[in-house]
Amino acid sequence: MTDAEKQFLYSVGRNIAKLRRLKGFSQLDICVQIDMEKSNLSSIENGRQNFTALTLKKIADAIGVEVHHFFLPPQ
Numbered sequence: 074m075t076d077a078e079k080q081f082l083y084s085v086g087r088n089i090a091k092l093r094r095l096k097g098f099s100q101l102d103i104c105v106q107i108d109m110e111k112s113n114l115s116s117i118e119n120g121r122q123n124f125t126a127l128t129l130k131k132i133a134d135a136i137g138v139e140v141h142h143f144f145l146p147p148q
Contacts, residue, residue, distance in 0.1 A: 083120030088143045089132060090118040096136050106135040 093103060100118070104111045114132075116122035126140075133140045 079120065082123060084146075085124075085129075085143050086118040086120040088145065089136075092138050092142060093118075093132075093136050096138070098136060103132060103135045107131040 093100070100111050100114050103109070104114055109128075109131075113122060117124050117128070117132075129140050129143060133143065
């Protein structure tokens with residue numbers, strides 16, 4: 074995996090974590106809703122695990138945001 078790919082995964086993961094916290098959800102809250110292991114969500118949020126489009130959709134739906142918000146530049 075290239076450095077650019079690693080940075081992309083990290084950036085998306087940080088956005089997921091930020092939005093999840095802003096909406097008041099814990100990782101466990103989301104994992105229960107989408108039937109995912111907490112360690113997998115943690116790995117995604119920390120940029121250590123690749124994700125599928127379907128996984129992103131499930132996370133976005135559980136948080137209550139659109140998937141494209143995960144791809145916005147940090148503010």
